Amino acid sequence: MPGLRTDLLDQTLPVRMGIEITEWDPKRVVGTMPVAGNLQPYGLLHGGANATLAETLGSIAGALNAGEDNVALGLELSCTHHRAARSGLVTGVATPLHVGSSTSTFEIVITDDEGRRTCTARLTCIVRRRPPGA
Template identity: 60%
Template sequence: MTDTQRPDQRIATLLDRMEIEITEASADRVVGRMPVAGNIQPYGLLHGGASAVLAETLGSVGSAHHAGEGRIAVGVDLNITHHRGVREGHVTGVATPLSLGRSVAAYEIVITDDSGKRCASARLTCQLRDRPPGS
């Protein structure tokens, strides 16, 4: 919370702006969806950066669940391959762990369109750290 923010005000996040909805969340599996509309590039296709935001969000949520109370997860490496364009509907991402350690967590994120076709594959590595004092 900033000095100018009232306690009853919620901070707007990138998830809000991109309309990402998390539908399932645990260290073992995170599922989320995002509309294509509003997240497109000039050619009318889902923006690759939007897919990357979805992937990093889902992998980070899983990593944070794995890190547990009093710890945080920060992304240190994201790789994403775009397989096909999407013009409408929603995309759904599913993040599953590749490796869950004490200081590092890695997730694979598969993003599919409404018909279940894979449109992107990603891998996210997060560093797990103690929560800084006062945060």
């Protein structure tokens, strides 16, 4: 992606949380995240970890849909946590609900290893022209 600071990739939150992107397409972005290392004190996957996975996948989808001369920036994130994950991997799938010239909205469904929905999120991105030189 143009403007991506590859020198900072190992310092990004998704890398530190173990998020791996497994599918990149403007219509579907998929990624996984380990539950281990992303827990809250009760031994359950932290809600903020769900939010990080959701925003990561939705932001990638936003960038893929924004066009070469634009950037997509997160504007609003909403997460509903349906059930707890205690181990294994969770998988998130981001799909577009709306792709426009100034905003895009994505639904991100997160499931556990057994395919059960653990979280539903919605991310709205604002689309802006890429700054000169970026």
